[in-house]
Amino acid sequence: MHGLQTLLAFSETAKRGGFAAAARELSTTASTVAKAVGRLEASLGLRLFHRTTRQVSLTVDGERLFRRCQRVLAELEELQSEAAGARAAASGTLRIDMPIVYGRKVILPLLARLEREHPALELDVRLSDAYVDLVKDGIDVAIRAGDLDDSSLVARRFASQQLILVAAPSYLREHGTPRSLDALAGHRHVLFRLPGRGRDRPQQFALDGRTITLRPAEGSRFNDGEAMVEAAVLGLGLTQVPDYMAVDEVAAGRLVEVLTRHRPPAMPIHAVMPGNRMVPMRVRVLLDALSALSAGSRRARGDTKRG
16 A cells, blocks of 8 residues: 555656656655655556656656556545635645647736635646646646547637738738638748647638638748737738737737638637546636636627527
8 A cells, every 4th residue: 555645756756757856846855755656666566767867757657657646646635625624715736738828818817816816826837839748747727729639638618719810011012912712822921830740830711611721831930929920010921820819919900800701710729637537626716717707708799698
């Protein structure tokens, strides 16, 4: 039978890639963590980590145990909260991963309000446009746009984003405004390079009731959405971005939307969590806040039904 501290030592070492980093998280020493992991390996008769002088990484057996261990620790945390009568108060560290621009513009103000409302809540916020392994990285909630491929995740849709094609008035005066999708081939584009893949994100458009994708060849490539918007403002070409990225520039006249009739269907935005686990209060308050954000957006658009 393995004690809670042993499992915590193993889990934190797996998440942080080393005994020293795990020790800092657990407020103990690296040697104590290493010994606990060693005892666990000896009792199981399994090698859980590959060790080097600088870091450790999970073996196949370690990966399997880590995923199970995360579920057990999450359930223990929930039970401890219930026993302490803390169901009404969110506490502990909320680890959230979210896209860079959407996170800054939309989610960060919401998180700031949550921290003010729940003084015992701490935030561990990670901004990245790359998909992370929620279990391996110890993420409570990830914000993801678009369709989801991983069926092992629990997902709650709370918003959507609309892709729009925009360009600077100066660019359109010099190169002309495209009036059809076929005309896009004659223009320069500001493109998004998918992180970790080295490929461009294709553009999406609606045509005759279906969604089509185009892959422009001519243009400049960026790995940051805000930089793409600024590049378009500077006249580098047409760019397709989520509407929230360019709303201020469009309102100020620095960018103009083109081919509006070919806007693709709105893309869903989900809050996703590891499956097969109980939901701690710190996560519940975030999900409630996201639901309220969604309801507020619908009211602002006039989408609510009138009885």
